[in-house]
Amino acid sequence: MKIALKEIAxxxxxxxxxxxxxxxxxxxxxxxxxxxxxxxxxxxxxHFSELCRGPVERYELPNLHALNFVLRQALxxxxxxxxxxxxxxxxxxxxxxxxxxxVE
Amino acid sequence: MIRVANGQGFWGDSPxxxxxxxxxxxxxxxxxxYLAEVTLSIxxxxxxxxxxxxxxxxxxxxxxxxxxxxxxxxxxxxxxAGGVNPAACRQAAAAAMDRAGYGGQIPIGVVTGxxxxxxxxxxxxxxxxxxxxxxxxxxxxxxxxxxxxNVYLGAAxxxxxxxxxxxxxxxxxxxxxxxxxxxxxxxxxxxxDDWDKLASGMVAGHVIECGAQATGGNCQADWESIPDxxxxxxxxxEIEADGSFVVTKHQGTGGRVSAAGVTEQLLYEIADxxxxxxxxxxxxxxxxxxxxxxxDRVRVAGARGxxxxxxxxxxxxxxxxxxxxxxxxxxxxxxxxxxxxxDQILRTRLERLGLVFEAIHSEFVGAGACHGEILSGEPSPDxxxxxxxxxxxxxxxxxxxxxxxxxxxLALNGPPVVTYLSSGRPKVEEVVAYWPALIPKSKLAGxxxxxxxx
Numbered sequence: 001m002k003i004a005l006k007e008i009a010x011x012x013x014x015x016x017x018x019x020x021x022x023x024x025x026x027x028x029x030x031x032x033x034x035x036x037x038x039x040x041x042x043x044x045x046x047h048f049s050e051l052c053r054g055p056v057e058r059y060e061l062p063n064l065h066a067l068n069f070v071l072r073q074a075l076x077x078x079x080x081x082x083x084x085x086x087x088x089x090x091x092x093x094x095x096x097x098x099x100x101x102x103v104e
Numbered sequence: 105m106i107r108v109a110n111g112q113g114f115w116g117d118s119p120x121x122x123x124x125x126x127x128x129x130x131x132x133x134x135x136x137x138y139l140a141e142v143t144l145s146i147x148x149x150x151x152x153x154x155x156x157x158x159x160x161x162x163x164x165x166x167x168x169x170x171x172x173x174x175x176x177x178x179x180x181x182x183x184x185a186g187g188v189n190p191a192a193c194r195q196a197a198a199a200a201m202d203r204a205g206y207g208g209q210i211p212i213g214v215v216t217g218x219x220x221x222x223x224x225x226x227x228x229x230x231x232x233x234x235x236x237x238x239x240x241x242x243x244x245x246x247x248x249x250x251x252x253x254n255v256y257l258g259a260a261x262x263x264x265x266x267x268x269x270x271x272x273x274x275x276x277x278x279x280x281x282x283x284x285x286x287x288x289x290x291x292x293x294x295x296x297d298d299w300d301k302l303a304s305g306m307v308a309g310h311v312i313e314c315g316a317q318a319t320g321g322n323c324q325a326d327w328e329s330i331p332d333x334x335x336x337x338x339x340x341x342e343i344e345a346d347g348s349f350v351v352t353k354h355q356g357t358g359g360r361v362s363a364a365g366v367t368e369q370l371l372y373e374i375a376d377x378x379x380x381x382x383x384x385x386x387x388x389x390x391x392x393x394x395x396x397x398x399x400d401r402v403r404v405a406g407a408r409g410x411x412x413x414x415x416x417x418x419x420x421x422x423x424x425x426x427x428x429x430x431x432x433x434x435x436x437x438x439x440x441x442x443x444x445x446x447d448q449i450l451r452t453r454l455e456r457l458g459l460v461f462e463a464i465h466s467e468f469v470g471a472g473a474c475h476g477e478i479l480s481g482e483p484s485p486d487x488x489x490x491x492x493x494x495x496x497x498x499x500x501x502x503x504x505x506x507x508x509x510x511x512x513x514l515a516l517n518g519p520p521v522v523t524y525l526s527s528g529r530p531k532v533e534e535v536v537a538y539w540p541a542l543i544p545k546s547k548l549a550g551x552x553x554x555x556x557x558x
Binding site for chain 1: 238378463
């Protein structure tokens, strides 16, 4: 069954220069392996193809049942330079939660 | 155990929060974070006009209205309110204590040495290139356009100010979390190479430095069930001598301290969680444990630390041209198509005028502006309204000024059902960009100073 990440995870995003980081947290520990397996850096890069021009890095925090993504060149030059309404990538967390994952 | 409270997550945060933190329950320290990256360039501009300006003026109001609380409750205040003029901030804070009737009673400490704006050429002559961490370019490439340059100092000078008796400690640029670690070092006598403890203090600071983001604000986990946002309590870290701490808030306040919310904040604005670099310690988040030990109480333990690097991070701001952003709102029916058409008309006119920009960007707010059109999908023809928002950016002011005169005429000479006219011509703003760099700690030897006086 395909569901939106929103159903099994929550997230928060913020900016650092032209990069955005998104902390993605499993709502229950048993959802964490789904995140690890399906929410890969490559997939997140494709998901954000319209917003992120640089590479995406992924870090694992099994202790917090969470992943951290860093999206480079993702803010049209950075918070103060960007012409976007979301110049600081505050809503990128929710954008990631749109991604669909397979669950049994 | 010490209770370190945060009463300000950025300059512009709730004016009531610092006072509520002092009055609604017991705390030992009140920390206040005023300095976003953009703030220092604004403050540098203010100081250029007035040598007595250049610090966070809101802080002076906190000191004046909270003077009685500071004195009678014995609360110590640690704030990076000094901006680019900590000495003037100190003077203003002392005057505020005076006006409140407590003049000469409270020792005020000032940490200086972070501001290297006036030393950039001297540092360059000594071989400090301040290469951009992202692009590798040396600072020389933009030297004439630099607006501010500040080193992120750590917790050690804050702890030193407290050790010298300061009950209010004022810094310029420092790592936000150092405002919390400084008091912990001072109170518990932590050694400056006790890496795990320093890491714990930094994690505590990281959790509370953005104010109510640790107590339910911006929390995506079940946000609608979070009680009483209107009276949201700001965070308090109850730090033990071993470095573990409990995140909480005053009883009777709104919001929620949950493991979910604290985890969101732990991951906020970090990169590699196994190596979060701070001036005092390299922090590893991957051994942290979070347990909800009671209502609105989350215990955090397990921070690990490694020696800090030989470098301080430097935040440099520089002028990078001009920008303007204008907006119009189109109403049902076909709101999105009208906004699209208006955008095309505007672009045709700009082209005919021969206006060229480094960037032009159009967004349709209400129809996918935040997440982009691919993720948001095709906008419904029945959208009640859509905001057309167009921004331009470029090195010279004149074309941006001319752009700002082209958007408003669409109120009469473009597609119908258009409003939001009261916003008028968009304002032309200077673009201030960031130049992240590193500086060897040795190059600042002897520059960092801590002074305490009544």
